Amino acid sequence: MATLGLIEYADASPEVRAVYDDIMAMREIDWINNFWKALANDPATLKRTWADMKQIMAPGALDPLTKELIYVAVSVTNQCGYGIVSHTAWARKQGMTDDMFRELMAVVGMVNETNRLVAGYQVEIDPQFKV
Amino acid sequence: MATLGLIEYADASPEVRAVYDDIMAMREIDWINNFWKALANDPATLKRTWADMKQIMAPGALDPLTKELIYVAVSVTNQCGYGIVSHTAWARKQGMTDDMFRELMAVVGMVNETNRLVAGYQVEIDPQFKV
Amino acid sequence: MATLGLIEYADASPEVRAVYDDIMAMREIDWINNFWKALANDPATLKRTWADMKQIMAPGALDPLTKELIYVAVSVTNQCGYGIVSHTAWARKQGMTDDMFRELMAVVGMVNETNRLVAGYQVEIDPQFKV
Amino acid sequence: MATLGLIEYADASPEVRAVYDDIMAMREIDWINNFWKALANDPATLKRTWADMKQIMAPGALDPLTKELIYVAVSVTNQCGYGIVSHTAWARKQGMTDDMFRELMAVVGMVNETNRLVAGYQVEIDPQFKV
Amino acid sequence: MATLGLIEYADASPEVRAVYDDIMAMREIDWINNFWKALANDPATLKRTWADMKQIMAPGALDPLTKELIYVAVSVTNQCGYGIVSHTAWARKQGMTDDMFRELMAVVGMVNETNRLVAGYQVEIDPQFKV
Amino acid sequence: MATLGLIEYADASPEVRAVYDDIMAMREIDWINNFWKALANDPATLKRTWADMKQIMAPGALDPLTKELIYVAVSVTNQCGYGIVSHTAWARKQGMTDDMFRELMAVVGMVNETNRLVAGYQVEIDPQFKV
Numbered sequence: 001m002a003t004l005g006l007i008e009y010a011d012a013s014p015e016v017r018a019v020y021d022d023i024m025a026m027r028e029i030d031w032i033n034n035f036w037k038a039l040a041n042d043p044a045t046l047k048r049t050w051a052d053m054k055q056i057m058a059p060g061a062l063d064p065l066t067k068e069l070i071y072v073a074v075s076v077t078n079q080c081g082y083g084i085v086s087h088t089a090w091a092r093k094q095g096m097t098d099d100m101f102r103e104l105m106a107v108v109g110m111v112n113e114t115n116r117l118v119a120g121y122q123v124e125i126d127p128q129f130k131v
Numbered sequence: 132m133a134t135l136g137l138i139e140y141a142d143a144s145p146e147v148r149a150v151y152d153d154i155m156a157m158r159e160i161d162w163i164n165n166f167w168k169a170l171a172n173d174p175a176t177l178k179r180t181w182a183d184m185k186q187i188m189a190p191g192a193l194d195p196l197t198k199e200l201i202y203v204a205v206s207v208t209n210q211c212g213y214g215i216v217s218h219t220a221w222a223r224k225q226g227m228t229d230d231m232f233r234e235l236m237a238v239v240g241m242v243n244e245t246n247r248l249v250a251g252y253q254v255e256i257d258p259q260f261k262v
Numbered sequence: 263m264a265t266l267g268l269i270e271y272a273d274a275s276p277e278v279r280a281v282y283d284d285i286m287a288m289r290e291i292d293w294i295n296n297f298w299k300a301l302a303n304d305p306a307t308l309k310r311t312w313a314d315m316k317q318i319m320a321p322g323a324l325d326p327l328t329k330e331l332i333y334v335a336v337s338v339t340n341q342c343g344y345g346i347v348s349h350t351a352w353a354r355k356q357g358m359t360d361d362m363f364r365e366l367m368a369v370v371g372m373v374n375e376t377n378r379l380v381a382g383y384q385v386e387i388d389p390q391f392k393v
Numbered sequence: 394m395a396t397l398g399l400i401e402y403a404d405a406s407p408e409v410r411a412v413y414d415d416i417m418a419m420r421e422i423d424w425i426n427n428f429w430k431a432l433a434n435d436p437a438t439l440k441r442t443w444a445d446m447k448q449i450m451a452p453g454a455l456d457p458l459t460k461e462l463i464y465v466a467v468s469v470t471n472q473c474g475y476g477i478v479s480h481t482a483w484a485r486k487q488g489m490t491d492d493m494f495r496e497l498m499a500v501v502g503m504v505n506e507t508n509r510l511v512a513g514y515q516v517e518i519d520p521q522f523k524v
Numbered sequence: 525m526a527t528l529g530l531i532e533y534a535d536a537s538p539e540v541r542a543v544y545d546d547i548m549a550m551r552e553i554d555w556i557n558n559f560w561k562a563l564a565n566d567p568a569t570l571k572r573t574w575a576d577m578k579q580i581m582a583p584g585a586l587d588p589l590t591k592e593l594i595y596v597a598v599s600v601t602n603q604c605g606y607g608i609v610s611h612t613a614w615a616r617k618q619g620m621t622d623d624m625f626r627e628l629m630a631v632v633g634m635v636n637e638t639n640r641l642v643a644g645y646q647v648e649i650d651p652q653f654k655v
Numbered sequence: 656m657a658t659l660g661l662i663e664y665a666d667a668s669p670e671v672r673a674v675y676d677d678i679m680a681m682r683e684i685d686w687i688n689n690f691w692k693a694l695a696n697d698p699a700t701l702k703r704t705w706a707d708m709k710q711i712m713a714p715g716a717l718d719p720l721t722k723e724l725i726y727v728a729v730s731v732t733n734q735c736g737y738g739i740v741s742h743t744a745w746a747r748k749q750g751m752t753d754d755m756f757r758e759l760m761a762v763v764g765m766v767n768e769t770n771r772l773v774a775g776y777q778v779e780i781d782p783q784f785k786v
Contacts, residue, residue: 001785003253003481004491031259035245038252042495045502048707049245055703056237061230066197070238073201076382077208079604080246080472084381085260088527098528099192102566105382106187107201109569113375114166114180115211119346120338120367121169122134128162129216130656132654134350135360173364176371179579183572207513210735211341215512219658229659233697236513240700244506250477251469251498261525263523265646265743266753293652297638300645304757307764310445311638317441318630323623328590332597332631339601342639342734347653361585368580369594376559376573377604383562384527390555391609392394396612396777397622424783428769431776435626438633442769449761454754459721463728463762470732473603473770478784492716499711500725507690507704508735514693515658521686522740600775608774629775637768643739644731644760 007040016040019050026054027093033086065094073108138171147171150181157185158224164217196225204239269302278302281312288316289355295348327356335370400433409433412443419447420486426479458487466501531564540564543574550578551617557610589618597632662695671695674705681709682748688741720749728763 009020009032019040020032039046057067068091075083088101096104117123140151140163150171151163170177188198199222206214219232227235248254271282271294281302282294301308319329330353337345350363358366379385402413402425412433413425432439450460461484468476481494489497510516533544533556543564544556563570581591592615599607612625620628641647664675664687674695675687694701712722723746730738743756751759772778 001253001255003251003494033257033259034254035249038254039248041252041491042499044710045248045495045499048710049248052241052703052707053245055699056234056241060234061228062200062234062238066200067234067238069193069197070201070204070235071242072382073204074208074239074242075246076378077205078243078246078472079377079381079602080249081381081384082249082254082256083242083246084384085256089260097192098565101527102569103187103191103193103198104201105379106566106569107193107198108205108382109375109379110183110187111202111205111214112209112378113371114184115206115209115214115341116338116374117170117176117180117367117371118166118211118213119341119343120134120334120370121172122132122343122346123165123169123213124132125213125216126164128164129220134363172360173368175579176364176368179576183576186568186572203513207509209341210508210512210733212512212515215515229696232658233700236510237697237700239513240506240510243509244502246472247469247505248498248502250472250474251465251501253474253477263646263648265644265756295650295652296647297642297645300647301641303645303753304761306448307641307757307761310448311641314441314445314634315638317437318627318634322627323621324593324627324631328593329627329631331586331590332594332628333635335594335597336601336632336635337639339598340636340639340734342642344642344647344649345635345639347649351653359585365580365584365586365591366594369586369591370598372576372580373595373598373607374602376577377599377602377607379563379569379573380559380604380606382527383559383565384525385558385562385606386525387606387609388557390557391613394777394779396625396775426781426783427778428773431778432772434622434776435630438626438630438772442772445765446769449758449765453758454752455724455758455762459724460758460762462717462721463725463759464766466725466728467732467763467766468770470729471603471767471770473773475773475778475780476766476770478780482784490716496711496715496717496722497725500717500722501729503707503711504726504729504738505733507708508730508733508738510694510700510704511690511735511737513658514690514696515656516689516693516737517656518737518740519688521688522744596775600771603770603774605774605777608777629772632775633768633772636771637764639734640731640767641760641764643734643736644727644763646736646739 002034002038004038004041006034006037008037012040013043015043016046019046022054023050027090035082035086065091065096068094069096069100069104072104076105076108077112133165133169135169135172137165137168139168143171144174146174147177150177153185154181158221166213166217196222196227199225200227200231200235203235207236207239208243264296264300266300266303268296268299270299274302275305277305278308281308284316285312289352297344297348327353327358330356331358331362331366334366338367338370339374395427395431397431397434399427399430401430405433406436408436409439412439415447416443420483428475428479458484458489461487462489462493462497465497469498469501470505526558526562528562528565530558530561532561536564537567539567540570543570546578547574551614559606559610589615589620592618593620593624593628596628600629600632601636657689657693659693659696661689661692663692667695668698670698671701674701677709678705682745690737690741720746720751723749724751724755724759727759731760731763732767 202218464480726742
């Protein structure tokens with residue numbers, strides 16, 4: 001029921017297969033999840049999005065686990081079911097324990113609460129923060 | 132212009148001062164930011180919110196810096212100016228470098244993009260994720 | 263700095279003035295707030311939006327104060343500064359006390375939190391609710 | 394499982410049927426989609442919403458296809474499954490090709506990304522834009 | 525499919541059972557809905573969230589029905605299916621009639637519209653509101 | 656007050672200047688807006704974001720004006736002040752008239768309303784849409 005359908009490996013062009021191969025190699029898995037199969041209907045977007053993700057999620061000043069936790073946090077805030085499920089899985093693969101997940105949820109919930117308290121009480125930014 | 136005004140330390144009840152003292156002790160600062168001064172108009176909410184924040188942001192399976200990064204990520208997603216400014220400051224106090232900030236922004240931006248690609252392409256959750 | 267500017271009463275067409283007059287009469291005030299002056303750049307939208315608001319906010323199964331509280335709750339959730347400020351004022355005019363405002367904020371904050379806990383924990387709807 | 398159920402044509406009041414007839418005539422279809430059948434539980438809202446939609450989506454300075462593309466863009470941003478599915482269908486009926494859909498998704502995704510980069514980097518509005 | 529599963533009463537620790545018992549007593553029901561069973565995977569969050577909800581949703585300056593209406597309004601704005609279904613049920617238990625529900629929906633829909641008109645037309649806050 | 660400051664042309668590295676030059680050439684302007692000056696603190700993100708924007712906003716199946724209208728629609732839905740102001744300006748440069756802007760606002764407002772009516776009434780997707 002994906003809008004333009006899903007492109008399976010067997011039916012993919014060489015250009016799309018190259019991205020699929022890279023995804024499987026990077027993630028050390030032997031299957032492609034539906035997000036990429038849906039994007040493959042637009043090879044330009046598939047290639048760009050994967051290139052961006054590879055660059056952005058690579059180890060850097062932040063480690064891959066921290067990045068996956070942030071991925072889940074934002075997906076939960078946006079209430080994107082697919083993002084939550086898939087990146088909870090990837091986060092676990094990067095080492096997220098159940099205790100980490102519990103604390104992640106607690107933080108995400110609280111920030112969504114305090115962001116609205118700030119708005120409703122019309123809290124102005126303190127001059128001390130404007131450095 | 133805060134809806135109910137801001138309660139300064141000098142004007143606060145002993146109950147509110149006790150929270151203010153705890154906040155300053157925990158954060159090792161000698162001032163109270165406007166969020167708490169605004170909430171102090173509702174001492175029950177002030178006490179509850181601070182107690183929750185202390186419990187949730189304490190070191191645990193996730194370290195305080197990681198929690199602050201998540202705080203910023205969610206505030207950016209919600210576009211809450213106050214949360215962004217204040218917790219960018221707290222995150223820096225916990226050790227966030229400029230490089231960490233840059234990577235944090237890149238991740239948050241990308242997730243907000245991919246969450247919508249998922250929605251628009253109507254991507255169904257893969258059975259592999261439903262373990 | 264409103265995108266298309268603000269249409270003052272003195273400069274308004276008879277059609278727009280009729281709406282302005284009705285707004286002032288309904289709200290028992292002698293001025294027009296900027297929202298309507300901005301919409302007046304599109305008389306069709308001005309007339310439609312005011313007609314909708316009059317119909318929707320009128321006393322019915324819910325009283326006007328309850329409707330204003332809901333207005334504020336949604337505006338806070340969307341973090342719409344203008345909606346928060348203006349409808350906090352209208353809510354007060356309908357009888358909202360400071361204590362009501364405090365409780366309203368507490369509820370709105372909490373729901374924004376629990377909505378995300380539901381998403382993150384992937385809570386399925388109980389069959390009991392599907393009646 | 395719609396909250397108040399769905400009102401089928403056969404069970405509808407003359408007032409509701411009149412709206413249904415108009416919807417089918419305008420869209421050149423012989424069925425009513427669930428959105429309207431759900432709203433029919435509140436005839437005032439049904440009539441108002443349909444009247445608004447007819448006025449707003451009519452050809453004007455923007456053509457109906459452009460309006461449908463915007464409808465999809467907003468629904469995707471809000472992650473409203475029903476809005477995405479139904480207006481992707483109406484957009485196709487108005488002439489949206491698969492290529493248009495692909496480009497629409499790319500734009501919507503990117504804006505959701507850049508909107509957060511703006512927030513996180515706390516970008517101030519340039520004086521040049523404040524004309 | 526809840527991320528960490530659901531904790532049934534029979535399998536719950538005494539600490540979790542105490543919360544479950546309190547929930548059932550307060551709501552005068554003999555079952556626990558999935559939200560709490562999911563949170564029970566993190567007893568600290570379960571206890572904190574229930575304590576907060578009890579305090580916040582208790583009768584005060586606002587009556588319990590009004591609070592439930594606000595709960596539904598925010599959940600609808602966030603498009604949180606679970607929150608909508610469950611609190612529509614609790615609201616009905618508190619006395620929400622179908623007519624109240626209809627008016628609630630009309631208000632919530634309209635505010636989501638006007639919040640965006642305000643943003644798009646860049647409406648500045650009137651000095652009269654800044655008291 | 657931008658988090659990491661703004662990088663002016665005179666202070667930019669050759670790598671950043673190359674992007675700035677390309678932006679000015681593409682947009683036929685002789686200044687750089689703050690968004691890019693803020694992103695320039697992270698040259699990798701600057702280059703990636705500009706490359707993406709160039710690719711995505713280029714004429715294709717959708718013309719540049721339509722893409723700018725979509726940009727504004729999403730920014731309004733997200734209530735991103737910077738995105739609204741800047742892309743309203745770019746849209747005008749691409750030919751958006753005031754009448755187009757008025758209709759754009761009307762559509763965006765309405766979709767935000769109907770997306771919530773769908774959620775609140777729990778409208779299920781019609782089988783006819785699941786082709």
